[in-house]
Amino acid sequence: MNDGRRARVLRAIVEDYVATNEPVGSKALVERHGLEVSSATIRNDMVALEQEGLIAQPHTSAGRIPTDKGYRMFVDRLDEVKPLSAAEKRAIARIIERPVDIDDMLDRTVRLLASLTHQVAVVQYPMATTSQVRHLELVDIAPHRLLVVLITDSGQVEQRIVDSGMPLGETDIALLRDAFNEVLHRTRLDRVAAACDTVSVPPGLRDVAAAISEVVTDLARSTRQDRLVMAGTANLARSGRDLGAHIGPLLEAFEEQVVLLKLLTSMVAETGRVSVRIGRENPVESFASTSVVATGYGTDDSEAKLAVLGPTRMDYPTTMAAVRAVAKYVSVILSE
C-alpha cells in the first residue's frame, strides 16, 4: 500500500499547490482529498517524499511544495490525458477554421492556445521541406535595387532586396527573370542552390545574376522555419508573484527569439506526443522557474513545433491537453 499512497500524496500536493499557490500541509491534504488515513501518516510519507527530492519546504514548519523533480514525476505518471470539454473543442474548431492565410492561421492558433491555457504560447512557422519553387519575381524598386520574391507551391512568399550594382532596364530584368524561372521552376527548395549554378545569362549580367543567386539560395534555405509567433505575454503579469522578479529576463528571452527557437528545436517532439521541460531541466538560466509544454504539428512534409510556456507551477494536465488538441486540429487544417 505504501508506495501507491505516496504517489497519491505527491499528486495531491501538486494539485493543491497549483490550485492555491500556497505550501500545502498534511492536515489540509487529508481533508481535501479522500485519503483514508490520518495526517500523521501523511507526514511520514512526506518526509519520505522529501528525502527522494520530490517535494521541499520553503522554511521549517511550513507546508510542502513540489520540486522540479516532483513535477516531473507527476507529469510522467499522467498517462490518460484529460480530455477537453465539448465547448472547448468547439471553440478550437470554430476559431481555427477557414484561415485566410498561413500568417493568419498561425496568428489565430497562437492566440487560441494562449487564451485556452492562460499562458504564453508560441508557434513556429511550418517548413515545407519538400515544397518546390513556383515562381521567382524580380522587381526594380530603385535604380540599383532589385526586389527578389520567391514563391513556393506551399504558399510561402519570401522577399529580399538585392543591390544590383548597375542600372538595369526592363528587358534586362525580364531576361533575368526568365532565366531564373527556367532553372528554378518546380525545383525543390533544398536543391535551389545547385540549380542556381546552372543558370545562364549574357556576360554583361553575370555579376547581377550571381548576386541574385546568392539571395535566392539564402531565401530557400532560411524559409520561415526560424521564425515564430507569440501571444499571451500579458498572462505573465497575471501569474502573481510567481515568476515575480523573473519576469524581466523572461520577457527578454521572448524577444530574443533565437533562444526560444533553440529551446524548441532541442525538444524531442514527434507529432502527437507532448513533451514537457520543467524548470531547471531547461538549459537556459532565465527559464529556471518556467516550464515548456511542446509538441510537433503539421503534415509529413511540413513539420514544426508549438509550445506553451508558463511557471513551473502550472496546470500540466489541462495545458498538455490543450497543446495536444490544438496541434491536432491545426495539423488537420494544414493538410487541407
Add this chain to the structure above:
Amino acid sequence: MNDGRRARVLRAIVEDYVATNEPVGSKALVERHGLEVSSATIRNDMVALEQEGLIAQPHTSAGRIPTDKGYRMFVDRLDEVKPLSAAEKRAIARIIERPVDIDDMLDRTVRLLASLTHQVAVVQYPMATTSQVRHLELVDIAPHRLLVVLITDSGQVEQRIVDSGMPLGETDIALLRDAFNEVLHRTRLDRVAAACDTVSVPPGLRDVAAAISEVVTDLARSTRQDRLVMAGTANLARSGRDLGAHIGPLLEAFEEQVVLLKLLTSMVAETGRVSVRIGRENPVESFASTSVVATGYGTDDSEAKLAVLGPTRMDYPTTMAAVRAVAKYVSVILSE
C-alpha cells in the same frame, strides 16, 4: 522673479522625480539645484503649483510629484531639444545602415529605439500611397486554393489565399494571371478596385475572377499601414513598481495592436515634429499612467509613425531626442 522661479521649481521637481522615483521635498530641492532661496520660499511656490494642478502629494506631509498636467507644462517648455551624444549618433547610423529588407530595417529600427530609450518602442509599417502594382502572381497550392501575391514597386509583397470554388488547370491560371496583370500593371494602389472591374475573362472563369478581384482590392487597400512592429517589452518589467499593477492591461493593449494603431494615428505628427501624449491625455483607460512620444517618418510618398511608450515618469528630453533622431535617420535611409 516669481513666475520664472516657479517654472524652474516645476522643472526641478520633474527632473528629480524622474531620476529618483521618489516624491521630492522642498529641502532636497534647494540643495540639489542652484536655487538661491530658502526651502520655505520653495514651499510657498509649491502650494501655488499645487493649486494650479501641476504637482500633487501622494499623502499629506510627503514630497510632491508632478501631475500629468505638470509633465505637460514641462514638456511644452522644452524648446531646445537635447542633442544626442556623438556616440549615440554613430550607433544609430551603424545599426540602421544597409538594411536587407523593409522588414529587416523596421526590425532594427525598433530595437534600436527601445535600447536607446530603455522603453517600449513601436514602428508602423510605412505606406506608399502613390505606389503602383508591379506584378500579380497566382499560385495553385491545393485543388481549390489559389495563392494571390501582389507586388508593388515600393517593394511591398502581400499575399492571401482565395478559395477558387472549382479546380483550375495550369492554362486557366495562366489566363487569369495574364488578364489581371494586363489591367493592373502600373495601376496605383488606390485605383486597383476600379481596374479590377475592367478585367475580362472567359465566362467559365467569371466567378473565380470575381473572387480574385475582391481579394486583390482588399490587399491593395490594407497594405501594411495597419501593421506595426514592437520591441522592448522587457523594459516594462524594469520600470520598478512604477506601472506596477498596470503592467497587465498594458501588455494586453500591446498585443491588441488595433488599440495601438488607433492611438498612433490619432496623434498629430508631421515628420520632424515630435508629439507627446501624457497619461490620461490618452483616450485609452489602460494608458492612464503611460506616455506616448511619437513622430512621423519616411518620405513624401510613404509616411508612417514611430513612437516610444513608457511610464509618465519618463525622461522626456532624452526620449524625445532619440525619437526625433531615429526618425530622421530612418527617413534618410528610406529615400535611398
Add this chain to the structure above:
DNA sequence: GTCTGGCACTCCACATGTTCGAGTGCCAAT
C-alpha cells in the same frame, strides 16, 4: 511492520505599538 494519537516545538503572518525623520502649513519678522 504500519498506522495512529498526542505532544512539544518552530516559525510565519498579522496586529499592535513606538520611534524617527522628512516634509508640510502657517505665522510673525524682516
Add this chain to the structure above:
DNA sequence: ATTGGCACTCGAACATGTGGAGTGCCAGAC
C-alpha cells in the same frame, strides 16, 4: 516677497506579542 521658526502629520522602519498551521517524534494499537 522672503525668511526662520515651530507645531503638526504621516509613513517607513523596527520591535514586540499572539495565534495558528505545520512539523517531528514517540509510544501504543492493530
